Amino acid sequence: MSAVGVLVMSYGTPDSLEGVEAYYTHIRRGHPPTREQLEDLTSRYEAIVGGVFPLRENTNRQVEALQRTLDELAGEGRYRCYQGLKHAAPFIEDGVAAMAADGVKAAVAIVLTPQFSAMSVGGYLKRAREEAERHGILLAEVESYHLHPELISALEKRVKGGLEKLGADRDGALVLFSAHSLPARIVEMNDPYPEQLLETSRAIAEAAGVDRWQFTWQSAGQTGQPWLGPDILDTLESLSREGTKAVLVAPVGFVSDHLEVLYDLDLEAKKRAAELGIHLERIDMLNDDGEYMNALADTIVKAVD
Numbered sequence: 001m002s003a004v005g006v007l008v009m010s011y012g013t014p015d016s017l018e019g020v021e022a023y024y025t026h027i028r029r030g031h032p033p034t035r036e037q038l039e040d041l042t043s044r045y046e047a048i049v050g051g052v053f054p055l056r057e058n059t060n061r062q063v064e065a066l067q068r069t070l071d072e073l074a075g076e077g078r079y080r081c082y083q084g085l086k087h088a089a090p091f092i093e094d095g096v097a098a099m100a101a102d103g104v105k106a107a108v109a110i111v112l113t114p115q116f117s118a119m120s121v122g123g124y125l126k127r128a129r130e131e132a133e134r135h136g137i138l139l140a141e142v143e144s145y146h147l148h149p150e151l152i153s154a155l156e157k158r159v160k161g162g163l164e165k166l167g168a169d170r171d172g173a174l175v176l177f178s179a180h181s182l183p184a185r186i187v188e189m190n191d192p193y194p195e196q197l198l199e200t201s202r203a204i205a206e207a208a209g210v211d212r213w214q215f216t217w218q219s220a221g222q223t224g225q226p227w228l229g230p231d232i233l234d235t236l237e238s239l240s241r242e243g244t245k246a247v248l249v250a251p252v253g254f255v256s257d258h259l260e261v262l263y264d265l266d267l268e269a270k271k272r273a274a275e276l277g278i279h280l281e282r283i284d285m286l287n288d289d290g291e292y293m294n295a296l297a298d299t300i301v302k303a304v305d
């Protein structure tokens, strides 16, 4: 019997600074960025850890760790993981084609982000589904796992560890959960994304015994249309006006160290916080954390059953 394929999908990142233009063009659905937009994005990549692309290595490590976890859970050979990226090679379609070439007949698709939105996870799953149909692969789809107990437990530990980083400032500190903004029209579409993010945040706060917390958006695009707000930079200003002196950011819509965390939070938000007299720290990202891998593996096995 052939293995059950596991299509592990993630956002993708360029593999070099020369690759940023093609990557950005893909994100913009084939429309190349202007020179100004390209320079802006390139400079953000250059600003984080010297122009390397941590998301690529982190996704590789996550997929390897998930394979090991599935082997331990279900026995070697039962599941075989394939990587499929949204905006870089190996693309989602490449991952499905690799499964087909290996003779995989049944597979599960899962995305390395816990909450569902038709505009994010929905897009990954649609591409996976269409390619699987082309190859005659039966595909089970995981839409979300945002309340999985092991995910919440892993994040609870990170919030507790993050509060320690605030040292003497932790008394009276506020935990600021965050996620990537999306165009505000998703609200009219009754999209579950905002509610699922609040559910994840609430569950972590309860588990960690945190009373003072809020949710905010980050990393909104510049498209001329309204995006979900408030943005973290505005939230920091409101908090400063209310007298908050210490903030722990917990980006619960992301699972890896990458540009939106290392630039938007660690450089941009931290700078704004410092200007406002706020001590800002961030929780460690999950990356290939054991409990996160267990949450993924358990979700995958249940999707197959």
Ligand code: FEC
Pocket (backbone or CB within 6 Å): 010, 011, 012, 013, 014, 024, 027, 028, 041, 053, 055, 112, 113, 120, 121, 180, 181, 182, 183, 220, 221, 222, 223, 253, 254, 257, 258, 259, 260
């Ligand atoms: O480290 C890296 O190289 C990649 C970091 C990265 C992650 C990520 C995750 C999400 N995005 C989501 C939504 C959008 C929408 C647009 C959009 C645009 C960008 C651009 C870059 C970028 N995103 Fe991203 N996102 C990452 C990086 N994202 C770079 C382009 C320049 C910019 O706007 O800064 C707007 C697209 C459009 O114009 O139509 C919408 C969502 C997530 C979280 C879920 C997931 O991981 O898939 C939602 C990581």
